[in-house]
Amino acid sequence: MSSPSSSLERAIAFAPTPAGLEAALEILERAAPGSSAATLRREALARYAEVPAPPGSSARGWRHNYADLPFEGLRWSSERVAIDDRPNRTETASAEDGEGFWSGGLFHLGSTYFAPRRTDRVDPRIIVVPLDDAAHERPDLVGPLRGTIVDWRTDKFAALATAFENCGAFVYVPDGVVLEAPILLAWAGRDRNDPEAVFPHVVVALGAGARATVVEQIVGHGDGLACGIVEVHVGPGAQLDYVALQSADEGTRLLMRRGAACEAGATVRWHLADLGGALARDVVDARLAAPDARAEISALFFNTGWQHVDLATTVEHASPRTSSTTVVRSAATDRGQGRYLGNIAILAGAHGTDASLRDDALLLSSNAHIDSIPALEIAANDVKAFHGATIGSLDEDEIFYVQSRGIARPEAIRMVALGFFEPAIARFPSERLREQIRVALDAKIDAATEQPE
Amino acid sequence: MAERGLKIIDLRASVDGKEILRGIDLEVEPGSVHALMGPNGSGKSTLAFALSGHPRYTVLGGSATLDGESLLALPPDRRAKAGLFLSFQYPAAIPGVSVANFLRTARSAVQPEDLAPAKFRKLIFEQVEALDMDPGFLGRYVNDGFSGGEKKRLEMLQMTMLAPKYAILDETDSGLDIDALRAVGNSVRGLRKSEAGRETGFLIITHYPRILEHIAADRVHVMVDGRIVKSGGPELADEIERVGYDALRDEISGNVVA
Numbered sequence: 254m255s256s257p258s259s260s261l262e263r264a265i266a267f268a269p270t271p272a273g274l275e276a277a278l279e280i281l282e283r284a285a286p287g288s289s290a291a292t293l294r295r296e297a298l299a300r301y302a303e304v305p306a307p308p309g310s311s312a313r314g315w316r317h318n319y320a321d322l323p324f325e326g327l328r329w330s331s332e333r334v335a336i337d338d339r340p341n342r343t344e345t346a347s348a349e350d351g352e353g354f355w356s357g358g359l360f361h362l363g364s365t366y367f368a369p370r371r372t373d374r375v376d377p378r379i380i381v382v383p384l385d386d387a388a389h390e391r392p393d394l395v396g397p398l399r400g401t402i403v404d405w406r407t408d409k410f411a412a413l414a415t416a417f418e419n420c421g422a423f424v425y426v427p428d429g430v431v432l433e434a435p436i437l438l439a440w441a442g443r444d445r446n447d448p449e450a451v452f453p454h455v456v457v458a459l460g461a462g463a464r465a466t467v468v469e470q471i472v473g474h475g476d477g478l479a480c481g482i483v484e485v486h487v488g489p490g491a492q493l494d495y496v497a498l499q500s501a502d503e504g505t506r507l508l509m510r511r512g513a514a515c516e517a518g519a520t521v522r523w524h525l526a527d528l529g530g531a532l533a534r535d536v537v538d539a540r541l542a543a544p545d546a547r548a549e550i551s552a553l554f555f556n557t558g559w560q561h562v563d564l565a566t567t568v569e570h571a572s573p574r575t576s577s578t579t580v581v582r583s584a585a586t587d588r589g590q591g592r593y594l595g596n597i598a599i600l601a602g603a604h605g606t607d608a609s610l611r612d613d614a615l616l617l618s619s620n621a622h623i624d625s626i627p628a629l630e631i632a633a634n635d636v637k638a639f640h641g642a643t644i645g646s647l648d649e650d651e652i653f654y655v656q657s658r659g660i661a662r663p664e665a666i667r668m669v670a671l672g673f674f675e676p677a678i679a680r681f682p683s684e685r686l687r688e689q690i691r692v693a694l695d696a697k698i699d700a701a702t703e704q705p706e
Numbered sequence: 707m708a709e710r711g712l713k714i715i716d717l718r719a720s721v722d723g724k725e726i727l728r729g730i731d732l733e734v735e736p737g738s739v740h741a742l743m744g745p746n747g748s749g750k751s752t753l754a755f756a757l758s759g760h761p762r763y764t765v766l767g768g769s770a771t772l773d774g775e776s777l778l779a780l781p782p783d784r785r786a787k788a789g790l791f792l793s794f795q796y797p798a799a800i801p802g803v804s805v806a807n808f809l810r811t812a813r814s815a816v817q818p819e820d821l822a823p824a825k826f827r828k829l830i831f832e833q834v835e836a837l838d839m840d841p842g843f844l845g846r847y848v849n850d851g852f853s854g855g856e857k858k859r860l861e862m863l864q865m866t867m868l869a870p871k872y873a874i875l876d877e878t879d880s881g882l883d884i885d886a887l888r889a890v891g892n893s894v895r896g897l898r899k900s901e902a903g904r905e906t907g908f909l910i911i912t913h914y915p916r917i918l919e920h921i922a923a924d925r926v927h928v929m930v931d932g933r934i935v936k937s938g939g940p941e942l943a944d945e946i947e948r949v950g951y952d953a954l955r956d957e958i959s960g961n962v963v964a
Contacts, residue, residue: 649761654798657758658812658864659786668811672802672847 267329267417267450267478274298274416281331288389297405297415304409307534310563310592312622317532317561319409322506327450327478331419333366333383354685356465357381358437363449363477364419378430379465384421384454394425398456402484402540403512410508410534414452414480421454424467428460428488435466435496435683442473445502449474453481459491459519466494466682472529476504483511487519489543494522494682500693501529503558512538515546524681527554527562528693534563541568541575541603548577551680555694556589556621557701565594570633574605581612582677584670585621586701595627597640603633610640615673617647617701667698710773711735712790712872712907717768719756725766726752728932734872736773736905737898741918741943743911744929745951750911751795753929754876758792759785772872787816789871793861793878800848805860806830808848809867816868833866836896837889855886862893869902874909879917891920915943930955 263284265276274294281289306319357375359382360367366383375381380391388395405411422438438455442448451474457467471479479501487493493513501507507530513521527533539548554562568577577597585591597608614623627640647669655665674694681687712734719727726749734740744750756763757770759782770777772788780788800808809830813821821829834841837859849857858878865873878890897903910921918926918940926942927934928951936942936954946954 648798651798651800653758653760653782654794655800655808656782657786657792657794658808658868659783659816660811661783661815662781664811664815665783668803668808669800672800675802675847 263332264328264330267324267327269298269301269324269413269417271295271298273329277329277331277417277419284331285385288385294416294418297412300406300412301409301416304407304412306409310590310624312590312592312624314588314590314620314622315561316559316590319534324450324478326476327448329417329419329450330364332364354434355437356432356434358439359383359422360437361420361440361451361453363443364451364453365443366420376432376434378427379432379436380423380425381436382423384423384456387423387425387456391423391425394458395423395456398458398484398486399454400484402486402514403482403510403538405482408510408536410480411482411510414454414482414508414510417450417452417480418454419452421456424455424457424465426459426463426465426491429462430460431464432466435468435494437468437470439470440472440474440479442475442477442502442505445473445475447475448477448504450478450480453479455481455483457483457485457493457495459485459487459493461489461491463488463491464493466496468496468498468686471497471499471501471507474501474505476502478506478508480508481510483509485511485513485521487513487515487521489516490518491516492520492522494524496524496526496681496686497535498526498686498689499529499533501533503529503531503560505530507533507535509534510536512540513548514540515543515548517543518545519543520547520549522549522680522682523551523566525550525552525564526681526690526693527552527564528690528697530560530562532561532563536565538567538569539577540571541577542571544572544574546572546575549680550577550579550581551677552580553582553674553677553690554591555583555674555697556585556587556591557697558587558589561590563592565596567596567598568608570597570599570603570606570608570636572603575603576607577609579610579612580677580680581610582615582674583613583623584615584617584673585623586617587621588618589621591623593623593625595625595640595642597629597638599631599633599636599638601632604635606633606636606638608636608638612640612642613673614642614644615646615670616644617670667695670698671695712770712772712909714753714757714770715768717753717756717770718766719752720764720766721752721762726932727756729768730929730932730934732909732927732934734907734909736871736907738925739908739910739921739923741910741912741923741926742929742934743913743915743926743943743946745955746913748929749932750929751876752932754792754874754911757785757874758782758790783815786868786870791865791868791870791873793858793865793873793875795877795880797849797857797861799850799852801850803848804845805848805863806844809844809864812864813867816870830867833863833893836866837863837893838885839863854881855883858882858886859889862890866893866897866900866903869897869900870906872907872909873897874911876911877913878910879912879914887917887920890917894921915947918943928954
């Protein structure tokens with residue numbers, strides 16, 4: 254394996270302090286003089302210090318305090334490596350995996366972007382480049398979007414991500430372009446024994462009538478940190494499927510904030526699968542501020558071991574005839590902890606809105622815990638809104654039924670538990686992704702059922 | 707070789723601490739059809755669940771063997787592997803698990819390395835057609851949102867795919883219209899005619915004799931208050947239809963008194 258050793262010389266110990274930021278700025282200035290966005294970053298760090306931490310869960314087994322997350326021992330760097338040799342060991346699908354399967358992609362080890370050996374694989378109609386390149390080359394496209402959909406000024410960890418941003422991607426699909434194959438944005442851990450702090454910033458823009466699928470994948474990262482922002486803008490009548498598939502190592506913390514803005518008749522579909530990490534905080538918004546816009550959110554997580562997932566989804570209906578469907582399936586076993594905040598806000602004037610939220614949680618051990626907190630706020634007339642939530646354990650009658658067909662109990666439990674996730678899995682946009690999720694869930698069920706309760 | 711048959715001797719069982727089965731003796735020979743009739747609450751379904759190993763049902767005494775293999779200490783899946791099948795009166799829904807996937811998993815559990823995938827598909831489509839079902843059925847989730855008739859058809863589809871040595875049909879006829887009832891009769895007859903099901907023995911639990919117009923019983927047993935109180939040939943079912951369980955109960959208690 255050819256390792257990007259040069260990046261190590263440009264690394265500092267991460268610290269979310271003014272001194273830590275100045276050290277980072279020095280590296281950024283050396284790499285690209287005059288484009289470090291120092292003022293913005295300093296302002297963002299100040300906001301990080303000022304904005305209160307989100308409340309943790311009050312559940313007894315919850316082990317993380319957002320006001321006091323330890324960030325020691327993390328390496329921060331900012332570099333791209335233009336090497337021809339792709340590393341042999343990759344834990345994720347690479348942009349070259351599967352001839353013709355991807356329309357394009359960006360691949361990172363830690364925060365380091367690898368220029369793919371064959372960039373000609375990117376569909377020539379679209380742009381898929383590192384965010385900083387795009388900001389430099391296409392300020393007309395990036396300027397109006399970057400930092401405008403997710404408000405880092407009011408979100409502590411989005412402010413942190415803005416201050417220490419060290420990688421990112423820009424995806425642009427022009428008017429009328431319909432992509433069959435998805436775009437891959439991948440972040441793999443570089444070295445489990447040398448954890449990094451990775452701050453990605455993704456901006457996706459679809460022109461009028463465009464259609465695309467973006468698959469964001471985060472794997473590995475050891476005891477590292479991934480704290481990032483994803484902003485998507487869906488043009489009139491366009492349709493975007495954005496998949497965020499996370500199977501980080503059991504020591505990784507992920508603090509991700511994603512937001513979507515939809516124009517008239519546009520559809521955004523968020524698909525989230527949190528399968529790894531010690532702590533995964535996933536905050537996802539869809540703002541429907543133009544008529545007939547639509548949001549679909551499907552999310553699933555399965556916490557084993559000591560994993561915590563903190564998921565929050567918000568759909569804001571701010572225009573007439575907007576619609577949304579939210580489907581969340583979660584499970585926890587061992588000492589897994591989960592929290593789901595599902596918000597639907599129907600603002601005044603959003604008449605004809607149709608919103609639904611369905612959230613089901615499955616507890617597989619007595620030490621596991623999931624909180625489910627739906628919130629529905631309606632300030633318009635003539636709307637349809639539905640929400641329903643359940644929390645339960647496995648149904649012994651279902652297990653018995655499966656067993657009575659000759660299927661042994663562990664396999665019966667696996668079948669019923671996997672089936673429980675299926676309504677959320679089924680909404681993911683390709684069979685390949687669905688199968689990848691099923692396999693990952695299957696492995697987690699294996700690991701869980703092997704342990705005596 | 708051990709003596710064949712599904713043999714139940716002095717079986718006693720309770721549910722939630724209440725004794726329901728109070729000494730059942732019954733033997734279903736290979737290839738035979740036995741009907742077990744009785745009023746509601748007589749313990750017929752309890753017998754089916756106790757034999758299948760439902761965790762809520764506690765066996766208090768007696769024995770049950772399948773071709774010589776003792777069933778009562780086995781978990782439910784091992785009983786199925788031994789060759790026992792229960793068609794549920796109220797089958798559970800398994801959301802997220804397709805009928806096709808479920809059948810494939812069950813078949814390979816009960817009869818490992820038995821059918822190549824292509825042959826399995828052929829067999830399943832034949833059975834679906836024989837049961838007058840839409841092939842789209844195979845892609846639906848097991849019993850999820852199924853009508854009563856669809857649930858019973860799926861039970862029959864599973865029975866024919868698993869080709870058990872002994873099948874217990876627990877009120878498979880209840881709530882069925884005449885077409886569904888005929889389909890049930892067809893699948894039992896189809897299984898009995900097939901190579902795999904030639905020697906399958908049946909225990910048909912029913913409240914009403916009408917299913918026996920579609921499946922001819924060799925023996926009929928009447929169960930009242932957790933005991934089999936009368937056994938006879940097919941004519942016993944006719945008698946029940948004519949006089950009802952109450953008359954039979956009176957006759958029996960009269961006998962006891964006498």
